[in-house]
Amino acid sequence: MRYNKILRLMTFIIVGMLFQxxxxxxxIMFKSPKGEHAHSDTxxxxxMADYQISVDDKLTFSLSxxxxxxxxxSLSGIKNEGISSxxxxxxxxxxxxxVELPILGEVLVAGLTISECEDTLQKLFxxxxxxxxxxxxxxxxxxxxxxxxxxxxxxxxLINSNTTLMEAIAAAGGITExxxxxxxxxxxxxxxxxxxxxxxxxxxxxxxxxxxxxxxxDYIYIEPNAELAKEALKEIAPIISILSSALVIFTVFTxx
Numbered sequence: 001m002r003y004n005k006i007l008r009l010m011t012f013i014i015v016g017m018l019f020q021x022x023x024x025x026x027x028i029m030f031k032s033p034k035g036e037h038a039h040s041d042t043x044x045x046x047x048m049a050d051y052q053i054s055v056d057d058k059l060t061f062s063l064s065x066x067x068x069x070x071x072x073x074s075l076s077g078i079k080n081e082g083i084s085s086x087x088x089x090x091x092x093x094x095x096x097x098x099v100e101l102p103i104l105g106e107v108l109v110a111g112l113t114i115s116e117c118e119d120t121l122q123k124l125f126x127x128x129x130x131x132x133x134x135x136x137x138x139x140x141x142x143x144x145x146x147x148x149x150x151x152x153x154x155x156x157x158l159i160n161s162n163t164t165l166m167e168a169i170a171a172a173g174g175i176t177e178x179x180x181x182x183x184x185x186x187x188x189x190x191x192x193x194x195x196x197x198x199x200x201x202x203x204x205x206x207x208x209x210x211x212x213x214x215x216x217x218d219y220i221y222i223e224p225n226a227e228l229a230k231e232a233l234k235e236i237a238p239i240i241s242i243l244s245s246a247l248v249i250f251t252v253f254t255x256x
Contacts, residue, residue, distance in 0.1 A: 043197045047215045048190070050113040051138070055097060058090045058140040059109070059117075063125060064133045090139055103128060114138065141216035145172035148179020148222040158216055165199070166210040168220055175222055181206075183223040188215060 053059070091099045097110030104124050109117050118134045125132035141158040145168055154172040165186070175181055182202035187194045199209050214220070 043186075043199060043209060043212065045209075045211065046213045050115070051141070051216050053093060053109050053112050053114070053117060053138065055093055055095055055110055056140075057093045057138055059093070059099065060090055060137050060139055061101075061118075061121060062135045063121075063129070065129045065131060067131045067133050138216070143168050143214050143216070143218040143220060145169060145220045146222060147172045147174065148176035148224045152176055158214070162213055164210060165212040165214055165220070168214050168218075169222075172220075175201075176224075178224045179222040180225055181222070185219075185221045185223065186212075186214070187219040187221065189217060194219075 098106040121134040182200045184199040
């Protein structure tokens with residue numbers, strides 16, 4: 001009878017401590033409210049607008065005169081006078097939206113697309129050089145992929161401007177065993193706010209989304225399965241160990 005009371009007490013303590021800890025699946029992020037669903041027909045297959053240069057972006061540029069004639073002639077082996085500069089130095093866009101460039105000094109580039117930035121630099125360089133040809137590249141464009149397990153999250157550099165959703169997931173190592181292929185959330189900043197698109201790749205109908213072009217600063221979050229039993233066991237195991245040890249000690253003293 002006494003042992004039944006002890007057992008009930010232990011059960012009560014375990015349940016109480018478990019609810020107090022409440023750590024089961026606490027690592028799951030971006031949970032959607034019940035009943036809220038994203039419409040798949042609104043998912044943009046290509047970015048709605050060209051990428052705009054933002055604060056803390058890193059960029060490089062190359063400069064050539066005579067509308068880039070020197071670039072073509074150097075590739076073909078033809079010698080010609082003129083300026084052709086392949087600049088591999090990186091320039092950081094400051095908090096003010098300005099970037100410090102050689103000869104030009106400070107130039108406002110935040111908010112410009114790549115092509116707009118090239119046009120701006122060409123106009124500024126035209127004061128010093130004849131028919132300048134400028135190419136600009138953003139070097140720190142990337143997406144963040146959570147493949148279904150938080151410890152496996154990866155930052156994927158966007159080497160190509162047309163990197164697809166499937167390529168980004170593949171670069172992160174694919175969907176983990178815990179990941180849910182039917183709940184892939186792409187979070188994209190639009191007009192200053194993050195918009196969430198939910199994508200289902202669990203069946204062949206999802207093939208129409210694998211070629212979706214990702215955009216710099218996208219978050220790709222693959223929701224993990226809950227695994228309630230495994231997480232609950234992980235939380236309970238230390239408690240059971242402590243109480244079992246206490247029960248053994250109690251039993252030994254009561255039998256003395």
